[in-house]
Amino acid sequence: MQIFQEVARHLSYTRAAESLNLTQPAVFTQVRQLEDQVGMALIERLGRRLFLTEAGEVVLRSARDLLGELEQMEMRLADLSGMARGRLRIGIVSTAKYDIPRRLGEFCRAHPGIDVSLTVGNREELLGRFAENEDDLYILGTPPEGLDAESHRFAENPLVMVAPPDHRLAGKPVQPTDLATEAFVMREQGSGTRIAAERWFKQQGIEPLVRMELGANEAIKQAVMAGLGLSVLSRGSALLELEQGYLTELALEDFPLLRHWHVAWPQGKRLSVGALAFLDILFGKGCAPVPKALATGKAASTR
Incomplete structure (x- = not known):
């Protein structure tokens, strides 16, 4: 069940073998033996890709439940023994x-x-x-x-709006209308920070000019420090840069956004x-x- 779960997770015998520290033939053989016991194909190959069959999906759900219960049993027994x-x-x-x-x-x-x-x-x-x-x-x-x-x-x-310390809006009260012509560096679509920022912009009737989308906070901070735009970040993610003066927090109305x-x-x-x-x-x-x-x-x- 553990081996099948890894193959299903990666949809690759080779990657499953690497994660389990086993050989690829050993992994393949174990899955075949499981299929023989079940009496149905669990994995099918279409071209160069592996896919779970309908029976494979059923077995995978049961494998997760079974292995999860075994793991919890071991931990509960260990807890009872004080270990x-x-x-x-x-x-x-x-x-x-x-x-x-x-x-x-x-x-x-x-x-x-x-x-x-x-x-x-x-x-x-x-x-x-x-x-x-x-x-x-x-x-x-x-x-x-x-x-x-x-x-x-x-x-x-709390979410804050950050800028380089020499930005024209740094160190003074900022109104939402001041941001209409500013460029922004934003997290990717689907990010919780991006969703919260877009909700605020919509409430203000502002369509932000998104110059760049980046999938990592570290990259966004570097882009803001380089003068590529403003950004909305979790204060915790930018705390070090704010304390050391590499970034500044704008005194913007309605900010920080409390999340x-x-x-x-x-x-x-x-x-x-x-x-x-x-x-x-x-x-x-x-x-x-x-x-x-x-x-x-x-x-x-x-x-």
Whole structure:
């Protein structure tokens, strides 16, 4: 099941073998043996590409459930024996990488036996992983929409408009109308920061002149410092540059845009020992929200 899951994830015997530290023939043989046991083809090749069959999709869903239950059983048994161990998988939007690693450091010091896997992506990528239940917890700027999710706000995430320190608008009050002729460097479409910024511009009746789209905050900061345009960023992602004077925060009406960080997981998911311990880091021990799947005899926390 583990081998089949990796092949289904990569749709490649070679890449699955590399991730599992096995040979490609060994991986291929195991999948064939699983197909023989099931009595149906699970993977088909069309040209040079692999695709899951309908039976393969069914087996993949069951494999995820089965392996997830086994992993949780191991962690619960380890917790009962006082030897907390296991694995914690977290998916975070790229802007959260300036805050979450610090919290993970605290977590790892408190729980050295739990291995942590961190996946960083934009909002659309994270929602794709969410839909497939690939991680234990997800850190997002906006709760998932259109998905059965349990989400909780745990920290503020103010968005600011930044400029190079020698910009004509630096150091003085700025009105929205002052931005009508300014060029902007923006995150890619689908980014939570981009969505929030566009919503604000629309409320002001302004169509921003987007000179450049970049998929990384680091690249955006460098572009702004180079004078290529203004940008809207999470204050946390630009804190160092703001403190050292490489960027300046514009005194813009309605800014900062107050947003929040949310932690989310699929509705009804039974969280692992590691996930529950990380919620204690986010909210404080005794203050973490109780997952509805674990809330036996007591109400779940308010979203």
